[in-house]
Amino acid sequence: MDNKKLETLHSDLLKAWNNQDATKMASLFTDNGESIGFDGSLYKGRDEIEAEISKIFNHHQTAIYVWKVKDMRFLKPEVAILRAIVGMIPPGQKAINPAANAIQTITAVKQNDVWKVDLFQNTPAQFHGRPEMADEFTKELSALVK
Structure with missing residues (x-):
């Protein structure tokens, strides 16, 4: 049951990004949660996460995520790690931009x-x-694009 809840947590996070909803994104974090972005940006705490992600959304239309959860591990009944692969489809495009492919890791409590x-x-x-690994990664995610 907790596996499904963890998958939903990750899905809700990326859906909030896709909907450019910084408030929803931030609400999914603990009060002192941290987010490390693709470019290395570090945001600490729910308020900073919301403020900084809002700036991104206000600045430009962001690409949308496509994702696949690859692994979940429970370190304790109330602490888990989820790992997913993600790609992004730029605005106005229909295909994943391989340059934006990423591996996402969530430590959840x-x-x-x-x-x-x-x-x-x-x-x-x-x-x-x-x-060949980059191509396989993109191919796996591209199969999820509708």
Whole structure:
């Protein structure tokens, strides 16, 4: 049951991004949660996450995520790690931009029977020197595009 709740937490986070809803995104974090972006930006705390993500959304139309959860591990009944692969489809496009492929890791904690993101990390998946791995990654995500 908690596996499904963790998948939903990740899905809700990316749907909030796709809908450019910084308030919803931030609400999924613990009060002191942290977010590390694709470019290395570090946002600490729910308020900063909301403020900084709002700036991104106010600045330009963002690409939308396509994702696939690859792994979940429970470190304790109330602490888990979720790992997913993600791609992004730029505005006005229909295909994933391989340059934006990433591996996302969430460390989640269960508070009052609700799973929250304590740490979200979005790491570029470029596979330097291994183009076949980058191609396979894009191919796997492209199969999810409708």
